[in-house]
Each structure stands twice: as C-alpha cells, then as structure tokens.
Amino acid sequence: xxxxxxxxxxxxxxxxxxxxxxxxxxxxxxxxxxxxxxxxxxxxxxxxxxxxxxxxxxxxxxxxxxxxxxxxxxxxxxxxxxxxxxxxxxxxxxxxxxxxxxxxxxxxxxxxxxxxxxxxxxxxxxxxxxxxxxxxxxxxxxxxxxxxxxxxxxxxxxxxxxxxxxxxxxxxxxxxxxxxxxxxxxxxxxxxxxxxxxxxxxxxxxx
Amino acid sequence: xxxxxxxxxxxxxxxxxxxxxxxxxxxxxxxxxxxxxxxxxxxxxxxxxxxxxxxxxxxxxxxxxxxxxxxxxxxxxxxxxxxxxxxxxxxxxxxxxxxxxxxxxxxxxxxxxxxxxxxxxxxxxxxxxxxxxxxxxxxxxxxxxxxxxxxxxxxxxxxxxxxxxxxxxxxxxxxxxxxxxxxxxxxxxxxxxxxxxxxxxxxxxxx
DNA sequence: ACTTATTTTAAACAAATGTTTAAAAATGAC
DNA sequence: GTCATTTTTAAACATTTGTTTAAAATAAGT
Numbered sequence: 001x002x003x004x005x006x007x008x009x010x011x012x013x014x015x016x017x018x019x020x021x022x023x024x025x026x027x028x029x030x031x032x033x034x035x036x037x038x039x040x041x042x043x044x045x046x047x048x049x050x051x052x053x054x055x056x057x058x059x060x061x062x063x064x065x066x067x068x069x070x071x072x073x074x075x076x077x078x079x080x081x082x083x084x085x086x087x088x089x090x091x092x093x094x095x096x097x098x099x100x101x102x103x104x105x106x107x108x109x110x111x112x113x114x115x116x117x118x119x120x121x122x123x124x125x126x127x128x129x130x131x132x133x134x135x136x137x138x139x140x141x142x143x144x145x146x147x148x149x150x151x152x153x154x155x156x157x158x159x160x161x162x163x164x165x166x167x168x169x170x171x172x173x174x175x176x177x178x179x180x181x182x183x184x185x186x187x188x189x190x191x192x193x194x195x196x197x198x199x200x201x202x203x204x205x206x207x
Numbered sequence: 208x209x210x211x212x213x214x215x216x217x218x219x220x221x222x223x224x225x226x227x228x229x230x231x232x233x234x235x236x237x238x239x240x241x242x243x244x245x246x247x248x249x250x251x252x253x254x255x256x257x258x259x260x261x262x263x264x265x266x267x268x269x270x271x272x273x274x275x276x277x278x279x280x281x282x283x284x285x286x287x288x289x290x291x292x293x294x295x296x297x298x299x300x301x302x303x304x305x306x307x308x309x310x311x312x313x314x315x316x317x318x319x320x321x322x323x324x325x326x327x328x329x330x331x332x333x334x335x336x337x338x339x340x341x342x343x344x345x346x347x348x349x350x351x352x353x354x355x356x357x358x359x360x361x362x363x364x365x366x367x368x369x370x371x372x373x374x375x376x377x378x379x380x381x382x383x384x385x386x387x388x389x390x391x392x393x394x395x396x397x398x399x400x401x402x403x404x405x406x407x408x409x410x411x412x413x414x
Numbered sequence: 415a416c417t418t419a420t421t422t423t424a425a426a427c428a429a430a431t432g433t434t435t436a437a438a439a440a441t442g443a444c
Numbered sequence: 445g446t447c448a449t450t451t452t453t454a455a456a457c458a459t460t461t462g463t464t465t466a467a468a469a470t471a472a473g474t
Contacts, residue, residue: 025232039423106313108374116378149390157368162360167315171323183356194405246453
C-alpha cells in the first residue's frame with residue numbers, strides 16, 4: 001500500500017500544475033491522467049469527478065495564499081516592518097507561483113456558487129490580531145484611517161497584479177523576460193515605499 | 208442585404224459577451240450561436256473558426272483599453288490633472304466592463320503565441336506625447352523619476368485589480384454587492400491620492 | 415495458500431464539440 | 445420573372461470529453 005508518494009498525492013500535484021496553467025475547462029481529465037502516468041478512470045476512483053478535483057485544488061491554492069499572509073501577521077514586529085515584510089514575502093511567494101493569482105480569479109469566476117468561506121479565511125486572519133493592531137494604530141494616529149478592506153485591496157493590487165500582468169506588459173512594451181524581471185524588482189521597492197508613505201504618513205522618510 | 212444590425216456584428220456582440228464571462232474554452236460555438244439566434248454553421252461562415260473569432264474579440268478588447276487611455280493622454284491639462292482624470296476614467300470604464308481585465312489576462316495566457324503588438328499599442332500611446340511629457344516633468348523635478356513601465360504598472364494595478372477581484376474580496380470579507388460598491392468608490396479616491404502623492408511629491412497636499 | 419479488499423486498467427458509453435457539406439431561402443441584377 | 449449570388453439552415457462527421465463498467469492486477473488478512 002505504501003509508495004514513495006501516494007497515487008492520490010501524485011494526481012493532486014499533476015492536477016494542480018495543469019489546472020494552474022490551463023484553467024478548468026482548458027484541460028482534460030485525460031491530460032491530467034497522462035501527466036501522472038495513470039489511467040483516466042483512476043482519477044474518478046480517487047476524486048469523484050473533474051469538478052470535485054478542481055474544487056480541491058482551488059481551495060488549496062486559496063489556503064496557500066492566506067497562509068503566507070498569516071505567517072507575516074503573526075510576527076512580533078512594528079506595523080511598518082510587518083508591511084515591508086508582507087510585501088517582500090508576497091513578491092517572493094508570487095515569483096515562485098506566478099500563475100496563482102490568475103488561476104484563483106478565473107477559478108472563482110468559473111464556479112458560480114463559490115463557497116469561498118468554507119475554509120474560514122477571514123477567521124484565520126482575525127486570529128492573528130492584525131485587525132485590532134491596525135485599529136489601534138489608526139486611533140493613535142500612526143496609521144491612516146482606511147477601511148481594512150481597502151487596505152487589503154491596496155496590498156493585493158500592488159503585489160498580485162504586477163505578477164499576473166507579465167504577458168500584457170511584455171506584449172505592450174515589447175520587452176523580454178529579463179527586462180521584465182528588472183522592472184519587477186524595482187516595482188517591489190516602489191510599492192513598499194508608496195504604501196508605507198501612504199499608510200504611515202507621519203513616519204520620517206529616508207529621502 | 209441591409210439589416211438594422213448586420214449578422215456579422217450581432218455575432219461579434221454575442222461572442223464578446225459570452226467569451227468575456229466564460230472564457231475561450233469555457234463556452235461552445237453553439238452557445239454563442241444560440242444567443243444570437245442563428246445556426247452554428249453561420250459562425251464559421253463569417254469567421255473561419257472559434258479560435259479566429261476569439262482572437263478578433265480579444266484584440267478589440269485590448270484596443271478598447273488603449274483607446275480609453277489615449278483619450279485622456281491627449282487632453283491638454285497639467286500632468287497631475289491628467290493623472291486624476293485617468294484614474295477616474297479607468298474606474299468609470301471598468302465599472303461598465305468589469306469582466307474585461309480578467310478576460311484579457313486569461314485570454315493572453317490561452318494564446319501561447321500572443322501576437323500582441325499587431326495593433327501597435329505602444330505606438331498609439333507614444334503618439335499622444337505622454338512619454339515626453341513625463342520625461343520633461345521628471346527632469347524638472349515635478350514628477351518622481353520612475354520608469355514608465357513601472358508607472359504603467361502602478362496605474363493598472365490600482366485600477367484594474369480592485370475591479371477584477373470582486374468575487375475574491377466579497378468571498379473573503381463576506382460582504383454583498385452594495386458594500387463592495389461602497390469600498391470601490393472609496394478606493395477610487397484612495398488610489399488617486401496615493402498615486403498623486405507618490406508620483407508628484409512636491410505638490411501641496413490638500414490635508 | 416486462500417480469501418478478501420484495494421488499486422489499476424482497458425474498453426465502452428453517451429453526450430458534447432468544432433467543423434463541414436449540401437441544400438434551401440433570401441436577395442440583387444437584369 | 446429568371447438567373448446568379450449571398451445568406452442561412454439542417455444534418456452529418458469525426459473527435460473529444462467526462463464518466464462508468466467490468467475485469468485484471470496487486471496488496472492485506474488470516
């Protein structure tokens with residue numbers, strides 16, 4: 001019964017890779033099975049259907065995202081340092097999984113129901129105490145008074161979009177991967193400074 | 208031969224709507240045909256194939272985007288006013304076509320070749336003189352010295368992402384459409400202030 | 415070793431899909 | 445009205461696709 005890696009896990013890994021790059025309806029069960037080296041029927045033996053398998057992968061992807069955020073929020077650091085760290089971690093994480101943001105957004109649109117809070121993402125974030133921490137800082141006046149949803153939007157916009165827009169940017173500006181990487185590295189610093197200046201306006205700027 | 212609207216155009220309109228919401232492989236030619244009220248064969252009579260039709264729609268969508276940018280850039284206004292106007296126009300445009308950003312990014316990933324600069328987007332932008340205008344402002348010191356690709360990224364990130372992430376945000380924060388709209392309206396102002404402060408740091412803030 | 419349960423496969427199924435063919439309907443020219 | 449051209453349709457074609465069935469191979473229990 002024991003293998004190096006269980007068949008079930010091998011299928012999940014392959015499915016993740018294929019779904020990520022091609023989307024749910026952009027690939028076939030046979031394509032996934034082939035990339036694992038197994039029969040199509042085995043897919044439905046372990047998971048009941050293509051759709052069920054996809055839901056699993058999507059949920060896991062979302063979870064990965066929240067995990068990387070939680071990890072930073074839990075750190076015992078001043079808010080401003082956490083902000084820098086969050087941005088750095090996000091860029092680092094997304095450089096390793098550049099297809100993830102697009103996959104998640106496209107995936108959520110595919111599933112009309114989108115039972116997104118089964119995994120209780122909001123609860124996991126709350127447990128880190130980050131919301132109270134921001135609230136306190138906002139009352140103290142060290143942090144700008146902005147709704148936390150808007151704060152989230154600011155972070156995600158400026159971290160996720162630069163990664164997911166690679167093809168568009170390279171296409172419009174006619175640049176290659178190397179140049180794009182350079183722009184991305186610079187952007188990471190730009191975003192850090194811009195967001196910190198905006199959210200913590202009273203801090204001395206190092207300029 | 209003359210109709211109120213030509214069949215060809217009706218197909219394009221329907222295809223645009225369907226492709227936008229479901230993606231290339233997320234819909235069928237029959238689905239498009241049905242929504243026009245015509246036979247499947249007529250699709251391939253006017254356009255040669257599903258793929259060719261899709262390319263047309265995608266190209267047009269990209270063109271719409273650039274058009275709305277060009278329109279603002281051509282205005283005879285100080286850079287800072289143009290910035291405000293660009294952000295307002297982008298939000299306005301995207302509220303009307305919220306599926307567009309995701310459609311474009313997913314579409315570009317689907318087409319491996321992505322002959323994106325057939326429409327010469329860069330050239331159209333150049334012709335507005337916006338690049339020279341920014342370069343001059345940067346030398347004068349009124350605008351922060353940031354590569355124009357990064358400037359583009361800043362604008363797109365902060366305008367496009369908030370729109371395309373609606374389902375994700377509503378799912379995580381468990382908010383309804385109305386609350387999301389309120390966040391979006393506020394975000395529009397946030398983005399304007401943040402970007403202007405960052406790009407034109409020497410201007411007096413109205414605070 | 416024999417039996418039972420689990421894992422894997424080959425083959426088949428029915429439905430869906432992109433595309434084509436050939437004929438009918440509509441339109442325009444004269 | 446007749447003929448030729450354009451537009452539209454119904455039907456068919458060959459694949460593809462998600463899923464199932466039934467049997468074979470493997471592992472586990474005793």
